[in-house]
Amino acid sequence: MELGCRVLAGLLVLLGLWGLSAAEPVKFKDCGSESGNLTTVDITACTSLPCQLHKGKTYGVNVTFVSFTASETSKAVVHGIMAGVPLPFTLPNDDGCKSGIQCPIRKGQQYNYINSLAIKEEYPSVKLVVQWQLKDDKSRDIFCWEIPVEISS
Ligand SMILES: *[C@@H]1O[C@H](CO)[C@@H](O)[C@H](O)[C@H]1NC(C)=O
Ligand SMILES: *[C@@H]1O[C@H](CO)[C@@H](O)[C@H](O)[C@H]1NC(C)=O
Numbered sequence: 001m002e003l004g005c006r007v008l009a010g011l012l013v014l015l016g017l018w019g020l021s022a023a024e025p026v027k028f029k030d031c032g033s034e035s036g037n038l039t040t041v042d043i044t045a046c047t048s049l050p051c052q053l054h055k056g057k058t059y060g061v062n063v064t065f066v067s068f069t070a071s072e073t074s075k076a077v078v079h080g081i082m083a084g085v086p087l088p089f090t091l092p093n094d095d096g097c098k099s100g101i102q103c104p105i106r107k108g109q110q111y112n113y114i115n116s117l118a119i120k121e122e123y124p125s126v127k128l129v130v131q132w133q134l135k136d137d138k139s140r141d142i143f144c145w146e147i148p149v150e151i152s153s
Contacts, residue, residue, distance in 0.1 A: 008041050025075050026051065028145040031131060035069040036142035039110075042115075043147070050127060050148035060151065061132070063113040064098075066142045071136035073097060073103040081129040081146070089130075091115065096142075099142045100140075105136070 025040040027049060042062040044053055053059060074096030079086040093115065097103035100114030113134060128151070133144040 010089045026077045026147060028147050031133075031144040031146050032141055033065070033143040033145075034140045035067065035071075035136050035138075036134075037068065038056075038063065038143040038145060039066070039145065040064040041145050046147075046149075048149040053117070053149050053151050055119050055121050055123060055125075055151065055153045058118045061113075061115045061117055063132075063134075063143060063145070064110065065113065065134075066110045067107060067136075067142055068138055069105070069138075069140070069142070070107045071142070072103060074101060074103065074105060074142060075135045076113075077133045077135060079131040080132055082126065083119045087130065092118075097106050105142070117149060123151050126150075 012058050024044050028038075030038055040063070042060075042064075044060040046052070046059070051059075076091055076094045076096055076099065078089040078091055080089050081087070088106045093099060096113060101111050104112065117130075127148065128147050129144045129148050131144070134142045136142050
């Protein structure tokens with residue numbers, strides 16, 4: 001009887017924790033979203049910070065935001081910030097309109113920006129901050145977020 005209760009309690013705790021980590025989007029720093037409201041940033045398998053990114057793997061990025069502006073275009077700009085120095089990172093696809101967003105972007109509408117981050121084998125094993133911006137056709141940030149990551153093999 002008592003054992004049964006303990007097992008049940010343990011199971012409930014486990015389920016509760018699992019539920020939390022699965023539902024909780026990762027905490028991000030908003031680095032100045034000007035023409036949009038950033039709500040969530042979801043990175044595959046990242047439930048705690050820094051995100052553990054492994055070489056040879058590709059991670060999905062899903063950003064939910066509401067645009068405050070109408071825009072014909074959107075362009076993603078990504079930097080890796082190491083020791084305070086932002087280094088440009090070339091995305092294979094920097095066109096937001098080809099990353100889950102149907103353009104033109106409409107004012108007041110919610111969107112999901114979908115892209116992926118491939119961690120190449122030749123990357124160094126470092127901790128850094130990923131800064132991801134999406135710029136509207138006037139070059140203002142629709143969103144800007146920063147998340148600390150750790151790259152390892
Ligand atoms: C941004 O969205 C949050 C909810 O997701 C809301 O509480 C907040 O008021 C919004 N901010 C603006 C400036 O619209
Ligand atoms: C992105 O996140 C939204 C909101 O959580 C979800 O509805 C949507 O299915 C996700 N898209 C992808 C491609 O994962």
